[in-house]
Amino acid sequence: MKSTDSPRRRATRLKLFDAAVDLIAEQGFSATTVDGIAERAGVSKGTVYYNFTGKTELYEELLRHNVGMLASALRGAASECRASGGDTRAALNAIVRAGVRFTRDHPALVRLYLGEVWRTHSVWHPTVLAVRRRAHAAIEEQLRIGAEAGELRMGTDVRLAASALAGALLVAALDWRSFAPEVPAEEVERTLGALLPTLRDG
Numbered sequence: 001m002k003s004t005d006s007p008r009r010r011a012t013r014l015k016l017f018d019a020a021v022d023l024i025a026e027q028g029f030s031a032t033t034v035d036g037i038a039e040r041a042g043v044s045k046g047t048v049y050y051n052f053t054g055k056t057e058l059y060e061e062l063l064r065h066n067v068g069m070l071a072s073a074l075r076g077a078a079s080e081c082r083a084s085g086g087d088t089r090a091a092l093n094a095i096v097r098a099g100v101r102f103t104r105d106h107p108a109l110v111r112l113y114l115g116e117v118w119r120t121h122s123v124w125h126p127t128v129l130a131v132r133r134r135a136h137a138a139i140e141e142q143l144r145i146g147a148e149a150g151e152l153r154m155g156t157d158v159r160l161a162a163s164a165l166a167g168a169l170l171v172a173a174l175d176w177r178s179f180a181p182e183v184p185a186e187e188v189e190r191t192l193g194a195l196l197p198t199l200r201d202g
Contacts, residue, residue, distance in 0.1 A: 136159075
């Protein structure tokens, strides 16, 4: 990505990200063209190349930026909960709520991210691993705090538990958004929150 970063260019890149996410979710990466991204974003083809070297870099950067937004949403929800005196279960429930709402607002992005996690030979897989780690770290941090406070069951593998919670959260939220959108978000959040198995009761 170009090093110069002005508010106008940031806004342009966000428009390109949104257009690319929608198109790739609709028709796949291979079928998506720079011309198509430019048309969907309402800019010239030259604008795409002014901001990115091509479609591959644009896609890599949108993954980094948008999954970074997910990680920030999860971490921010947990931090706000802790600041108000919440324990580990409350912080994890806050993460669940943030994840459900992020998926509600960005279903195409979550669908792309979940697909890319398993494409281990793609050129941008190192980027996917890095952003995956950021998202999981927000959950892992809360589990580690809980372990130190004695709130976790003995023998809990914190990293595996964080991975399991992140995967279950995003897959279940995307399933809800895709196949049962009539269910209120609050009901999805309550259901997922009730499935937190790693904490002691009371």
